[in-house]
Amino acid sequence: MTVDYITLPGVTNDHVTLAPQTISIAIPTCIQTITPDKNGYVPPGTCNALYNYYPSxxxxxxxxxxxxxxxxxxxxxxxxxxxxxxxxxxxxxxxxxxxxxxxxxxxxxxxxxxxxxxxxxxxxxxxxxxxxxxxxxxxxxxxxxxxxxxxxxxxxxxxxxxxxxxxxxxxxxxxxxxxxxxxxxxxxxxxxxxxxxxxxxxxxxxxxxxxxxxxxxxxxxxxxxxxxxxxxxxxxxxxxxxxxxxxxxxxxxxxxxxxxxxxxxxxxxxxxxxxxxxxxxxxxxxxxxxxxxxxxxxxxxxxxxxxxxTIRSLLFRKRGARKAHEELKGEDEVELVGKYVKLRKYSVSGYVELERRIREREADRLERSLDCGETDVRQ
Missing domain, CATH: 1.20.1070 (Rhopdopsin 7-helix transmembrane proteins)
Structure with missing residues (x-):
């Protein structure tokens, strides 16, 4: 422990007069009493000990x-x-x-x-x-x-x-x-x-x-x-x-x-x-x-x-995807395939939806062709 002294200045006015005061403050300090070795090591818990063991x-x-x-x-x-x-x-x-x-x-x-x-x-x-x-x-x-x-x-x-x-x-x-x-x-x-x-x-x-x-x-x-x-x-x-x-x-x-x-x-x-x-x-x-x-x-x-x-590009893609979906309404299959790459550019979710629609149309066409084939056989 060390003691530090601080002097507070006095105050004088119309109401009160206080003389200067000196107070003492006890400050805990670390005083090294053990000589460090060549690497600076001192036992754990002693002054300036940075490690709780001898570091390798x-x-x-x-x-x-x-x-x-x-x-x-x-x-x-x-x-x-x-x-x-x-x-x-x-x-x-x-x-x-x-x-x-x-x-x-x-x-x-x-x-x-x-x-x-x-x-x-x-x-x-x-x-x-x-x-x-x-x-x-x-x-x-x-x-x-x-x-x-x-x-x-x-x-x-x-x-x-x-x-x-x-x-x-x-x-x-x-x-x-x-x-x-x-x-x-x-x-x-x-x-x-x-x-x-x-x-x-x-x-x-x-x-x-x-x-x-x-x-x-x-x-x-x-x-x-x-x-x-x-x-x-x-x-x-x-x-x-x-x-x-x-x-x-x-x-x-x-x-x-x-x-x-x-x-x-x-x-x-x-x-x-x-x-x-x-x-x-x-x-x-x-x-x-x-x-x-x-x-x-x-x-x-x-x-x-x-x-x-980037987040910014995602926002632009959403706008583009909505626009592309509007353009696709009412178009036939040939036009849908033509828009395939364009829609993929704007939105992957739109791309997946478009791919599903194309597969459905292909399945319908195949089913119609099979029905026509069965009709021909019966005739």
């Missing part, structure tokens, strides 16, 4: 290299397959790399708060990029594979925008909580930061569960199309890759939730053993990113249909 330089270096290789691989794959939206998963890998590079440096500079804080923030927030990529990927799969380009009557573009926006909300909450819970912050502020961060990751996992429900719906729709023999290839492999990645993210979520909710007490071993951090944080995140290296979206989603339209 080798483990941090290995994961720095591993995430770095994943980053390079994703950059090469995105360029090779021309998948621009893969910049999101690249960001996830880059943030993990930054985190573990900073952690590697921090193991040799354990008295530097800022390096440790950078490592913590980037490792806490990197999974949000993986989530955002999963949302964008499923939206493109819906647009690429389903003739209606929608799920539960929600257009794929709207779905992507909604979930990425929700992911950003979770990101903001978690970054606020992570910044509050710095290792040198007062205990009350750290607890507040932990609670905010836990709320953020809880919200994030809630969005993932809702998203998985949409994934299951898409899965069932594709099974129906596959049964008819009209489904494009590759959807199942890519969807199971998405499931696996979100599964690894969920493992990491439960680790963080249990770690923070248990507090730094003797009954909670997670904060005091580095092995838990690597086994339940670093390894799941490696596999969550690696999944998309093994089954890269660019190997499946190819061509113009793999490009997700």
């Amino acid at each position: 330089f080798v483990a941090a270096l290995i994961f720095s290299c591993f995430f770095g290789m994943l980053t390079v691989a994703h950059i090469w794959q995105a360029a090779y397959f021309k998948t621009k939206f893969c910049w999101v998963i690249i960001m996830a890998s880059v943030w993990e790399t930054i985190s573990f590079v900073a952690r590697t440096i921090s193991t040799r500079n354990q008295q530097n708060v800022w390096i440790e804080l950078i490592s913590d923030l980037f490792v806490l927030l990197a999974p949000l990029w993986v989530n955002a990529f999963a949302y964008m990927l499923l939206a493109r799969m819906i647009y690429f594979y389903l003739p209606t380009h929608s799920i539960f009557s929600i257009p794929a573009s709207v779905l992507a925008l909604a979930f990425v926006s929700l992911d950003f909300v979770s990101f903001v909450i978690q970054i606020i909580g992570g910044s509050y819970a710095g290792p040198t912050a007062p205990m009350a502020q750290q607890l507040k930061g932990v609670h905010i961060y836990m709320g953020g990751i809880g919200l994030q996992q809630f969005f993932i569960f809702i998203f998985l429900a949409l994934g299951v719906k898409f899965h069932r729709e594709m099974l129906k199309w596959e049964y008819t023999g009209r489904a494009k290839q590759g959807w199942k492999r890519l969807l199971f890759t998405l499931y696996a990645s979100l599964g690894f993210i969920t493992i990491r979520f439960f680790f963080r939730f249990i770690e923070f909710s248990g507090g730094e007490t003797s009954s909670n071993p997670l904060p005091y053993h580095e092995a838990y951090f690597y086994a339940l944080e670093a390894v799941p995140m490696c596999f969550a990113i690696l999944c998309y290296n093994i089954t890269h979206p660019g190997t499946v989603l190819q061509g113009l249909e793999a490009k997700l339209p």
